[in-house]
Amino acid sequence: MRAVILLNGEPYRGHIGDEDAVVYCCDGAYDWAKGRVRIDVNLGDYDSLSYLPDPPPAEVYPSEKNYTDGELALLRAIAAGADELSFYGGGGGREDHFLGNLHLLYAACKRGVRAEMITNHARIFAADGEAVLVGEQGRTCSIVPFGGEVHILESGGFYYPLPEKFVYGSTRGISNVVTAERAFLRVQGTVLVFVDKEV
Numbered sequence: 001m002r003a004v005i006l007l008n009g010e011p012y013r014g015h016i017g018d019e020d021a022v023v024y025c026c027d028g029a030y031d032w033a034k035g036r037v038r039i040d041v042n043l044g045d046y047d048s049l050s051y052l053p054d055p056p057p058a059e060v061y062p063s064e065k066n067y068t069d070g071e072l073a074l075l076r077a078i079a080a081g082a083d084e085l086s087f088y089g090g091g092g093g094r095e096d097h098f099l100g101n102l103h104l105l106y107a108a109c110k111r112g113v114r115a116e117m118i119t120n121h122a123r124i125f126a127a128d129g130e131a132v133l134v135g136e137q138g139r140t141c142s143i144v145p146f147g148g149e150v151h152i153l154e155s156g157g158f159y160y161p162l163p164e165k166f167v168y169g170s171t172r173g174i175s176n177v178v179t180a181e182r183a184f185l186r187v188q189g190t191v192l193v194f195v196d197k198e199v
Helices: 028-034 069-079 094-108
Strands: 002-006 021-026 041-043 083-086 114-118 122-134 141-146 151-156 182-196
Touching: 002 028, 002 069, 002 141, 021 069, 041 069, 069 083, 069 094, 083 094, 094 114, 094 122, 094 182
Parallel strands: 002 021, 002 083, 021 041, 083 114
Antiparallel strands: 114 122, 122 182, 141 182, 151 182
16 A cells, blocks of 8 residues: 655655555645645644635644654555555655654664655655666765664765765765666664666
Protein backbone atom coordinates (compact mmCIF):
# COMPACT_ATOMS: atom_id res chain seq x y z
CA MET A 1 0.00 0.00 0.00
CA ARG A 2 1.23 3.48 -0.86
CA ALA A 3 0.52 6.59 1.21
CA VAL A 4 1.02 10.30 0.60
CA ILE A 5 1.45 12.62 3.58
CA LEU A 6 1.00 16.37 3.14
CA LEU A 7 2.90 18.48 5.67
CA ASN A 8 2.51 22.09 6.77
CA GLY A 9 5.92 23.35 5.68
CA GLU A 10 6.78 25.12 2.45
CA PRO A 11 3.79 24.62 0.10
CA TYR A 12 4.74 22.15 -2.60
CA ARG A 13 4.41 23.68 -6.08
CA GLY A 14 4.66 20.62 -8.31
CA HIS A 15 2.46 17.70 -9.21
CA ILE A 16 1.53 15.39 -6.33
CA GLY A 17 1.26 11.77 -7.39
CA ASP A 18 -1.80 10.52 -5.51
CA GLU A 19 -2.64 7.66 -7.86
CA ASP A 20 -3.23 4.38 -6.00
CA ALA A 21 -2.37 6.06 -2.68
CA VAL A 22 -4.15 7.01 0.51
CA VAL A 23 -3.61 10.75 1.05
CA TYR A 24 -3.18 12.06 4.59
CA CYS A 25 -3.28 15.83 5.10
CA CYS A 26 -1.76 17.31 8.27
CA ASP A 27 -3.47 20.36 9.79
CA GLY A 28 -2.40 23.58 8.00
CA ALA A 29 -1.23 21.73 4.88
CA TYR A 30 -4.90 21.80 3.91
CA ASP A 31 -4.54 25.52 3.04
CA TRP A 32 -2.04 24.83 0.24
CA ALA A 33 -3.27 21.36 -0.79
CA LYS A 34 -7.06 21.74 -1.04
CA GLY A 35 -8.28 21.63 -4.62
CA ARG A 36 -4.86 20.43 -5.85
CA VAL A 37 -4.89 16.85 -4.67
CA ARG A 38 -7.46 14.36 -3.45
CA ILE A 39 -7.45 14.20 0.36
CA ASP A 40 -8.67 11.02 2.01
CA VAL A 41 -7.80 11.67 5.66
CA ASN A 42 -7.41 15.01 7.44
CA LEU A 43 -5.71 14.90 10.82
CA GLY A 44 -3.96 17.05 13.37
CA ASP A 45 -4.54 19.32 16.32
CA TYR A 46 -5.64 22.25 14.12
CA ASP A 47 -3.51 24.84 15.85
CA SER A 48 -2.37 25.98 12.38
CA LEU A 49 -5.75 26.01 10.63
CA SER A 50 -8.58 28.23 11.87
CA TYR A 51 -11.36 26.01 10.48
CA LEU A 52 -12.05 22.30 10.08
CA PRO A 53 -11.26 20.88 6.64
CA ASP A 54 -13.28 18.67 4.30
CA PRO A 55 -13.47 15.76 4.82
CA PRO A 56 -13.75 16.52 8.55
CA PRO A 57 -11.18 14.73 10.72
CA ALA A 58 -12.37 11.69 12.63
CA GLU A 59 -10.44 12.99 15.63
CA VAL A 60 -8.90 16.34 16.57
CA TYR A 61 -5.77 15.76 18.61
CA PRO A 62 -4.88 17.97 21.60
CA SER A 63 -2.32 20.66 20.78
CA GLU A 64 -0.25 19.60 23.80
CA LYS A 65 0.84 16.16 22.63
CA ASN A 66 4.01 14.12 22.30
CA TYR A 67 4.02 13.83 18.49
CA THR A 68 3.93 16.22 15.57
CA ASP A 69 1.00 15.93 13.18
CA GLY A 70 3.42 14.47 10.62
CA GLU A 71 4.49 11.70 12.99
CA LEU A 72 0.85 10.91 13.79
CA ALA A 73 0.18 10.61 10.04
CA LEU A 74 3.24 8.39 9.59
CA LEU A 75 2.16 6.06 12.40
CA ARG A 76 -1.41 5.89 11.11
CA ALA A 77 -0.27 5.15 7.56
CA ILE A 78 2.05 2.36 8.70
CA ALA A 79 -0.65 0.90 10.96
CA ALA A 80 -2.98 0.87 7.93
CA GLY A 81 -0.44 -1.19 5.98
CA ALA A 82 1.57 1.40 4.05
CA ASP A 83 4.94 0.09 2.88
CA GLU A 84 5.73 3.06 0.62
CA LEU A 85 5.38 6.74 1.61
CA SER A 86 5.81 10.10 -0.09
CA PHE A 87 5.90 13.29 1.96
CA TYR A 88 5.14 16.66 0.35
CA GLY A 89 5.37 20.10 1.97
CA GLY A 90 8.04 19.02 4.44
CA GLY A 91 10.74 21.51 3.45
CA GLY A 92 11.15 25.18 4.26
CA GLY A 93 9.17 26.84 7.01
CA ARG A 94 10.42 26.25 10.53
CA GLU A 95 13.87 24.69 10.61
CA ASP A 96 13.06 22.59 13.69
CA HIS A 97 10.09 21.06 11.88
CA PHE A 98 12.24 20.35 8.81
CA LEU A 99 14.73 18.50 10.99
CA GLY A 100 11.84 16.65 12.60
CA ASN A 101 10.56 15.69 9.14
CA LEU A 102 13.96 14.19 8.31
CA HIS A 103 13.55 12.07 11.44
CA LEU A 104 10.26 10.80 9.98
CA LEU A 105 12.23 9.46 7.00
CA TYR A 106 14.61 7.75 9.43
CA ALA A 107 11.70 6.30 11.44
CA ALA A 108 10.08 4.90 8.30
CA CYS A 109 13.39 3.41 7.13
CA LYS A 110 13.92 1.67 10.47
CA ARG A 111 10.44 0.13 10.15
CA GLY A 112 11.25 -1.25 6.69
CA VAL A 113 9.04 1.29 4.91
CA ARG A 114 10.34 3.01 1.78
CA ALA A 115 9.83 6.74 2.25
CA GLU A 116 10.85 9.88 0.40
CA MET A 117 10.30 13.57 0.94
CA ILE A 118 9.69 15.63 -2.18
CA THR A 119 10.37 19.34 -1.70
CA ASN A 120 10.45 22.14 -4.25
CA HIS A 121 14.20 21.66 -4.55
CA ALA A 122 15.09 18.02 -3.86
CA ARG A 123 14.10 14.44 -3.29
CA ILE A 124 15.28 13.12 0.09
CA PHE A 125 15.26 9.61 1.47
CA ALA A 126 16.88 7.58 4.24
CA ALA A 127 18.68 4.34 3.50
CA ASP A 128 20.44 1.60 5.37
CA GLY A 129 21.86 -1.40 3.60
CA GLU A 130 21.73 -0.36 -0.06
CA ALA A 131 20.59 2.74 -1.93
CA VAL A 132 20.30 2.89 -5.72
CA LEU A 133 19.82 6.00 -7.87
CA VAL A 134 18.53 5.39 -11.39
CA GLY A 135 18.16 8.11 -14.03
CA GLU A 136 19.73 10.86 -11.90
CA GLN A 137 22.86 11.34 -13.99
CA GLY A 138 24.23 14.90 -13.79
CA ARG A 139 22.34 15.81 -10.63
CA THR A 140 23.97 17.04 -7.44
CA CYS A 141 23.62 14.45 -4.70
CA SER A 142 24.55 14.75 -1.03
CA ILE A 143 24.95 11.76 1.23
CA VAL A 144 25.12 12.39 4.96
CA PRO A 145 25.21 10.04 7.95
CA PHE A 146 22.17 10.15 10.18
CA GLY A 147 22.17 8.82 13.73
CA GLY A 148 25.87 7.93 13.91
CA GLU A 149 28.90 7.19 11.78
CA VAL A 150 28.42 5.19 8.60
CA HIS A 151 30.76 2.72 6.91
CA ILE A 152 30.62 2.65 3.11
CA LEU A 153 31.05 -0.97 2.05
CA GLU A 154 30.75 -0.41 -1.70
CA SER A 155 29.73 2.41 -4.04
CA GLY A 156 29.84 3.51 -7.65
CA GLY A 157 28.51 6.11 -10.09
CA PHE A 158 29.56 9.26 -8.20
CA TYR A 159 32.06 11.94 -9.30
CA TYR A 160 33.80 11.99 -5.93
CA PRO A 161 34.60 8.50 -4.59
CA LEU A 162 32.83 7.92 -1.30
CA PRO A 163 35.12 7.52 1.72
CA GLU A 164 35.27 4.31 3.70
CA LYS A 165 33.57 6.08 6.59
CA PHE A 166 31.28 9.07 7.05
CA VAL A 167 31.92 10.60 10.47
CA TYR A 168 28.82 11.94 12.17
CA GLY A 169 29.22 15.71 12.48
CA SER A 170 31.24 16.11 9.26
CA THR A 171 30.10 17.65 5.95
CA ARG A 172 32.21 15.26 3.86
CA GLY A 173 29.32 13.92 1.74
CA ILE A 174 27.84 17.25 0.66
CA SER A 175 27.64 18.16 -3.06
CA ASN A 176 28.68 15.07 -4.94
CA VAL A 177 27.46 14.49 -8.51
CA VAL A 178 25.81 11.40 -10.00
CA THR A 179 27.83 10.40 -13.07
CA ALA A 180 26.17 7.14 -14.12
CA GLU A 181 22.71 6.04 -15.18
CA ARG A 182 22.78 3.76 -12.13
CA ALA A 183 24.62 4.92 -9.02
CA PHE A 184 24.64 2.93 -5.79
CA LEU A 185 26.04 2.65 -2.33
CA ARG A 186 26.02 -0.14 0.22
CA VAL A 187 26.37 1.01 3.80
CA GLN A 188 26.55 -0.11 7.38
CA GLY A 189 24.55 2.52 9.25
CA THR A 190 21.95 4.98 8.01
CA VAL A 191 22.37 7.81 5.51
CA LEU A 192 20.15 10.55 4.24
CA VAL A 193 20.37 10.98 0.46
CA PHE A 194 19.49 14.37 -1.06
CA VAL A 195 19.08 14.51 -4.84
CA ASP A 196 18.71 18.03 -6.27
CA LYS A 197 15.96 18.51 -8.82
CA GLU A 198 18.05 20.87 -10.96
CA VAL A 199 20.73 19.35 -13.18
